[in-house]
Structures are given as structure tokens and as C-alpha cells.
Amino acid sequence: MIEGRPVRVCVDVAGGDHAPTEILAGVMSASSAEQELDIILTGPEDIVVPFAAERERVTAHPTTEVILMDEHPASAVRSKKDSSIVVGCRLVREGAADAFFSAGSTGACMAAGTLMMGRIAGVARPAIATVIPTTASPTVLLDVGANADCKPEHLLAFAHMGRAYAETVLEITGPTVGLLNIGEEPTKGSTLAIEAHALMTTGVSRFCGNIEGRDILTGAVDVIVTDGFTGNVALKLLEGTSRTLLAQVKEAMTSSPLNRMAAAVLAPSLKALKKRLDPDTYGGAPLLGVNGVCIIGHGSSNASAVAAGIGVAARAARADLPSRIAAAVDPATS
Amino acid sequence: MIEGRPVRVCVDVAGGDHAPTEILAGVMSASSAEQELDIILTGPEDIVVPFAAERERVTAHPTTEVILMDEHPASAVRSKKDSSIVVGCRLVREGAADAFFSAGSTGACMAAGTLMMGRIAGVARPAIATVIPTTASPTVLLDVGANADCKPEHLLAFAHMGRAYAETVLEITGPTVGLLNIGEEPTKGSTLAIEAHALMTTGVSRFCGNIEGRDILTGAVDVIVTDGFTGNVALKLLEGTSRTLLAQVKEAMTSSPLNRMAAAVLAPSLKALKKRLDPDTYGGAPLLGVNGVCIIGHGSSNASAVAAGIGVAARAARADLPSRIAAAVDPATS
Numbered sequence A, B: 001m002i003e004g005r006p007v008r009v010c011v012d013v014a015g016g017d018h019a020p021t022e023i024l025a026g027v028m029s030a031s032s033a034e035q036e037l038d039i040i041l042t043g044p045e046d047i048v049v050p051f052a053a054e055r056e057r058v059t060a061h062p063t064t065e066v067i068l069m070d071e072h073p074a075s076a077v078r079s080k081k082d083s084s085i086v087v088g089c090r091l092v093r094e095g096a097a098d099a100f101f102s103a104g105s106t107g108a109c110m111a112a113g114t115l116m117m118g119r120i121a122g123v124a125r126p127a128i129a130t131v132i133p134t135t136a137s138p139t140v141l142l143d144v145g146a147n148a149d150c151k152p153e154h155l156l157a158f159a160h161m162g163r164a165y166a167e168t169v170l171e172i173t174g175p176t177v178g179l180l181n182i183g184e185e186p187t188k189g190s191t192l193a194i195e196a197h198a199l200m201t202t203g204v205s206r207f208c209g210n211i212e213g214r215d216i217l218t219g220a221v222d223v224i225v226t227d228g229f230t231g232n233v234a235l236k237l238l239e240g241t242s243r244t245l246l247a248q249v250k251e252a253m254t255s256s257p258l259n260r261m262a263a264a265v266l267a268p269s270l271k272a273l274k275k276r277l278d279p280d281t282y283g284g285a286p287l288l289g290v291n292g293v294c295i296i297g298h299g300s301s302n303a304s305a306v307a308a309g310i311g312v313a314a315r316a317a318r319a320d321l322p323s324r325i326a327a328a329v330d331p332a333t334s
Helices: A021-033 A045-053 A073-079 A084-093 A106-117 A152-168 A191-203 A213-218 A228-253 A257-277 A303-318 A321-329 B021-033 B045-053 B073-079 B084-093 B106-117 B152-168 B191-203 B213-218 B228-253 B257-277 B303-318 B321-329
Strands: A007-012 A037-043 A058-062 A099-102 A127-132 A139-142 A177-180 A207-211 A223-225 A285-288 A293-296 B007-012 B037-043 B058-062 B099-102 B127-132 B139-142 B177-180 B207-211 B223-225 B285-288 B293-296
Touching: A007 A021, A007 A084, A007 A303, A021 A037, A021 A045, A021 A303, A037 A045, A037 A084, A037 A303, A045 A058, A073 A106, A084 A099, A084 A106, A084 A293, A099 A303, A106 A285, A106 A293, A127 A152, A127 A228, A139 A152, A139 A228, A152 A177, A152 A191, A152 A223, A152 A285, A152 A303, A152 A321, A177 A191, A177 A213, A177 A228, A191 A207, A213 A228, A213 B228, A228 A257, A228 B213, A228 B228, A228 B257, A257 B228, A257 B257, A285 A321, A293 A303, B007 B021, B007 B084, B007 B303, B021 B037, B021 B045, B021 B303, B037 B045, B037 B084, B037 B303, B045 B058, B073 B106, B084 B099, B084 B106, B084 B293, B099 B303, B106 B285, B106 B293, B127 B152, B127 B228, B139 B152, B139 B228, B152 B177, B152 B191, B152 B223, B152 B285, B152 B303, B152 B321, B177 B191, B177 B213, B177 B228, B191 B207, B213 B228, B228 B257, B285 B321, B293 B303
Parallel strands: A007 A037, A007 A099, A037 A058, A099 A293, A139 A223, A177 A207, A177 A223, B007 B037, B007 B099, B037 B058, B099 B293, B139 B223, B177 B207, B177 B223
Antiparallel strands: A127 A139, A127 A285, A285 A293, B127 B139, B127 B285, B285 B293
16 A cells, blocks of 8 residues: 555644644654654644644645534534644545544544544444553453444454454454453353354454453453443553552652652653553554544543654554455455 | 340451452451451461461461462362352351452452352342442442342332342432433333343332443442343443543642642642542442352452441441341341
């Protein structure tokens, strides 16, 4: 797909809690880290045009509308055709960009990505994946919210898509797959999980069977498959627990002057730990199953999260993630 | 129900990873903490008889069978009529005991409790609840595994049962209820969650609407309702995350001689935090919706967890939890 030319990542400067400042700072950081990277900015003209004018390898594509976080995603995408998100996804479909990154409304990115880029043949339901930093190597968890109600065959496709992502973007050879369930035996769990287990046993390479909630952080498998309801609850619980626990550790460590002195000694080590556990390290959540690369950043993304997300978008485009997913979902197409 | 006499808690000495040693140590601890408590022990004769002979207010009820952790719960309960779990539940039904505690197979306790004690009128599906230590007051989460597939009306009943438990055992006045979901708006989530939200809006006192995974640990509500699949994944993820994070904090704190000195200063504060976050503080998971008190301890329960579980069983029996649940589920019966 991309040979002998820079990869072109379109970035939405209007999306996210810290837009446009942190988005633009992230663009600068990503741009200086990689020579073979061209950036196309969608967003308000008064922001994108002056910024692009002063920089090489950054071009502006002004848009007149913005989709807000609290708008109904599907109707906003239908009505705001000139929004930074819809236009960004359209540029990818038209071949004017190789990938799209936004820290805006997840629902809008999902709707625009699906509508504009189209679904890959054999994918009934695109899914959102996230990369979880574990004690071992990172783990891909999907779906984390695109599909609240799922059928067993959707979970089977998620397994294929998750493996393709782990192989192309995380560069894991022969990734293993687990099904999130509430017991280890194949007969345990909900009807959905039991039926998905049966499909995955015959249909997925390196399927390791069921894994439980306690194994999500241990890196037991490279890809964890679940429905979008369970996955979203799990992801938010994980974020909430980490935040709460680290805050309580901090509180305990600063509860007396002596404790504070000891805490100062430990600060660098704990800071390194916090950084290692930071999901932003892996740069945003890919929308898998659409005919293009679409990476969705956390709403709270700062410059380094944005830069990481742009990096992931570039890597996924260079590795031609959509073709890899198409081949994984339907091996006959490869 | 219980007036002018000690409460009688039946304890299974054969269940749990550390049975019988830690179970018996827990019995001694619970027994010395409360005067108005009689203990009945079910389990192998050579263990329960000599132990009871040497102690006041402890009687032995020897049983000849044991249900193992890996047995199929329902069939084990049907075939092993003289097991410590089945007999314990039977003693409660017959009025020979006021409550039952076991750290054995959760599935077997659930099956035996339901089969022996029977369901409360209006409860289609008994549920397992757990009490989560939050940054504010403790929160009741249910169902955490009894029902992998749920209907909206089951979740409605869980809300009533969870409130009754919070009121009687945790002594929370007018407990608030939240529905675990993947968005705040009533229209968000799975079909199950959307329909349950509608039922709970009209049918549950102090219903606060949807809460998300990140709010589980913040004590946003007193009772969190979810299906047994999501609840079990959430509970195990919570346990796994706490364990992993605290282990990583410990590792970071002992990575150099200087760090280890600082860590020694902080050890008491961090130990207190760990104890505060320990779910064993709240002593086991009640099986709600059956006609009797049945408290299920974690398989890994040590003596203090067993003592806490026995304490909860005694409190629930004194407060006549089953009648309170019956009244909550069907106010006409009260």
C-alpha cells in the first residue's frame, strides 16, 4: 500500500478535552520523531491553517463543523458532514490520507469510520480494541464498547481482528487468544460465551480457551475477546481501580512527615511504574473491521498520548492493517 | 425470629483451600468474640467431634461426604446427601441452625442453598452478593456469578435484595442503587441494561440510574446491580488488579537498598491500606433470595476471613434477612 513515500495521517484537532493545544503539541512531537510522516489537520480554519503554514510536512484541511462529546453519535455524523471527524474519515476512504486519528467522541468516530470507510467483507460488526499494559507483554482487549449486544459469530470475528492487530501493530508473532469468561471450563459461562467458545475452538488459531477477570492484567494471552458491554465495564473498572489504588497508596505515603520523606526517596521508582501502567503508552484504541485505519484517542489525551496515537496510526497504515484483517476474517481473500 | 437465645451458626469445616485448620481457627476467634453465638460444625467425624468436645457452645454434626471444588455443583449436591454443605443447608431449613457458612465450592453452596432452603416467594433467581470496600462506605455488588444469563426482571429483584442486605447487615439507612452500565444515559447499553433501567426507574426506591465501571470503587452508590456474568468478571478483575498493582508497587519499592529503607518506614501505613482494601473485612458473599441465611466464603479464606464470615452469618440471622428480603421483593408480604 505505502511504498517509497511518507505515510499520511489525518489528525482531528477539534476532538478531546485538551483540544486543540495538546493535539497540536502531539502533532509536533510525532512529526519530529518521524521523518517519513505527513500530517493532514482537520478542524477550524483559524487553527489548522496558521499552524500548517509554519511547518513542513503538515497540511491543513479546514472544516466548518465540530461534533461535541455529548451529541448523539450517529445523528451527529449524518448531519455534520463537514465536521473534523467525518471529513477525516472521508479523506481516508478517498485515499487522500492513509489513517485517521481523533481524541474526540468515540461514538462519532465509530459511526463516521463505519459509514465513511465501510466495513471489511466478512465483518458484521466493527469493534473497538484497546491495548492493556500487563506485567508481561501488552494484551489486546476487544470489544471495549462498540457492540453492547453480541452474537457468538461476532466474537469469532473479534478474535481474528484482534490477532491481526497484535501481529501487525504490536508485532507479536502467532498471538494467543483467550475468551473472557467466568470459569475455566468450556461449559461455564453465559450462553453467548459457551457458544463463542465452541466457534473459537475450531475457528481460531492459538485459541487458549477461557480466561477470567483476574487474568486480564497478567498477560496470560495476547488477545482477549469479549462482548462490548463486558469489555467496556472491564476497561473502565481497570482505569478506575488503578487510579483509586495509586491515589490511596499516595495518601498513605504522605500521611506523616516521616512518610513524606520516605516517599520522596521512592518517587522516581513509583513514577516509572505509573508510566509503565499508563494505557497512553500504546496510543489510542483502534476501530477494527472498517476499510481504513481509524485510531481513537482517550478524551483526556495529552500531547504524548496524541503523539503515541499518531505513531500507532502510521504503523497500522504502513502494515496495511485493513488488508491483514480482511485476510484474517476470510482467509480466501488473501 | 431469634430472641432471648444465642444465634446458631452452622460452619462447614471441610470447605476451602485451608480447611480444616483455618476454618477451626476462625470458629475459635468468632466464638471468643461473641458470647451469644453457638456453633454447629459439619464435616468429618474425626475433626468435628474432638474439636467440639473440648469447647463450650460448639457442637458437632459429623457428615460422611465432602463436595470437592472441581465437582459439578448440581450433581454433587444431588448425589452427596451427607456432605458437609448439603447437611449444613438442611439444618437451616429444619430450624436446627439459624445460618450456614462455608468456604467450599461456591456452586455447590448455591445449589444446596437453593435446593435445601428453597427460594423466597417472588425470587426467580437467587443471587450472590459481595461487599466491596470502597473509598467511601462499603458497596454491595450483585449478582457476582450465580446467574450468567439474566432477564431485566431478575435485575429488578437483585436491586430489592441488595437493598435489603445493605439495610440489615451493613446497617445503611435508605441505601441507594445503581445499575452497572456502559454509559450514563438511560438509552445507553445492552438491551438487558436498557430494559432493566426502565423497570428499576419505576420499581426501586432511591434508584440513581446507571453507573460505570470506573465508579465501582468510589462508593457512588450503596448497591450496584448487574448480571452474574458482568459481576463475576468485574469482581475477579478487581481482585486481580489490586493484587497486581500492590505487587508492582512493592517491587518498585524494593528495587534498591535505599528504596528498601524508605519502604520500611512506609510499611505500617501501606499494611493498613492493604487491610482496608481486603474484601475479607466484610466476611464472605451472601446467597440472597433463599429461605435461609447462607454465607459463602472465598476459597482462600484464612481464620480472620472465616471469623468475619461467621459474624456476618450471625448478624444476618439476627436481623432475619430472609424475611426482610421477602418483604422487599413483594411488599404485600410484610
